[in-house]
Amino acid sequence: QVQLVQSGAEVKKPGASVKVSCKASGYTFTSYAMHWVRQAPGQRLEWMGWISSGNGNTKYSQKFQGRVTITRDTSASTAYMELSSLRSEDTAVYYCARDPKQQLAPGGWFDPWGQGTLVTVSS
Amino acid sequence: QSVLTQPPSASGTPGQRVTISCSGSNSNIGSNYVYWYQQLPGTAPKLLIYRNNQRPSGVPDRFSGSKSGTSASLAISGLRSEDEADYYCAAWDDSLSGDVVFGGGTKLTVL
Numbered sequence: 233q234v235q236l237v238q239s240g241a242e243v244k245k246p247g248a249s250v251k252v253s254c255k256a257s258g259y260t261f262t263s264y265a266m267h268w269v270r271q272a273p274g275q276r277l278e279w280m281g282w283i284s285s286g287n288g289n290t291k292y293s294q295k296f297q298g299r300v301t302i303t304r305d306t307s308a309s310t311a312y313m314e315l316s317s318l319r320s321e322d323t324a325v326y327y328c329a330r331d332p333k334q335q336l337a338p339g340g341w342f343d344p345w346g347q348g349t350l351v352t353v354s355s
Numbered sequence: 356q357s358v359l360t361q362p363p364s365a366s367g368t369p370g371q372r373v374t375i376s377c378s379g380s381n382s383n384i385g386s387n388y389v390y391w392y393q394q395l396p397g398t399a400p401k402l403l404i405y406r407n408n409q410r411p412s413g414v415p416d417r418f419s420g421s422k423s424g425t426s427a428s429l430a431i432s433g434l435r436s437e438d439e440a441d442y443y444c445a446a447w448d449d450s451l452s453g454d455v456v457f458g459g460g461t462k463l464t465v466l
Contacts, residue, residue, distance in 0.1 A: 267455075276358070276443070277443055277445070277457040279455035279457070293452075293454045294452055327399055329400075338387070338447040338453050339447060341405040341406075341445075342390075342392070342402060343401075343405075344401075344402075345399040345400055347398075348399050
């Protein structure tokens, strides 16, 4: 079955970077785009950006532009999200989620989701 | 950043029908599809409704979605205890650079 398995929880200091992985299985990785969404404690879901797993094209939310980098390793069927210059407000659960299309064209949805990775930013 | 507005809470008794609203603007709900996600306690969100009113396979037909203008609704009929969860609406937004925006979530309690 289609499954997204994310890396484990991380604790980082302010100013550091974190890189979260999302390993896909059960489907052809390069045929679908991948989104990243985060959820801070008690806050709404927040879309961060996405990547076309086929050609590697990316698009980021303006809020995270310059701080987030999404990449993929097709040989490992894995997508990555790196967030830099971490601050306490970045403490959140980070999710990857598959889009039904390969291209970065609006109109898709998130299905399935990874199990989430808790990133805690604390001095 | 545009956001969608949902009531923070909703409730109902088993067997009842409840609806959850989601209000947006012309740049998101008014010109794009609406999606609904269910988040059970301690788990990742799960797709419930896509393209306003389509159910993925495996989602019971007790769940239905609708859209009118810049608002959308999720209806749950024959409420069951396992429906107790947080529900989020989402839509693509044509303003700025075309991000996805979410509602604040509605916590559904089954009394």
